[in-house]
Amino acid sequence: MTLILVTILAFLFLLGLIMVGFLWYMKAVAGILIVRKHEELERITASNDIPEQWTARHNERIIKLHQQGNLEKSRKLQEAARRSYVRKLKRLAHYLRRTRLVDSEETRTYTLMQLDSVRMKWEEQSSHG
Secondary structure (H helix, E strand, O other), rough: HHHHHHHHHHHHHHHHHHHHHHOOOOOOOOHHHHHHHHHHHHHHHHHHOOOOOHHHHHHHHHHHHHHHOOOOHHHHHHHHHHHHHHHHHHHHHHHHHHHOOOOOOHHHHHHHHHHHHHHHHHHHHHHHH
């Protein structure tokens, strides 16, 4: 009887530890994602363009294809990259509209205007080639 009680208590204790560990992990992951979004928003408002980390991977592949003489694939990849940038900008704008982690409504409005400006610039580049 005592062995069963000790086993149940040990199980509940371990289950509690697992739950606390999982909650800590989820808090850390959520924090990292939120910090990343706010850093991207800061970079966009500071430079009035998309962050370099978004373009780095695509640019390497585009340059490599261009050097290999594969201009058609290079152009298609460039277009796919532009679409992904526009999609990321739309997601950031959606996040910015929902979040409470903004200084003021003026800050939110200003940042949304800059995001829209950058997004329209990339959409125009996408449609004009």
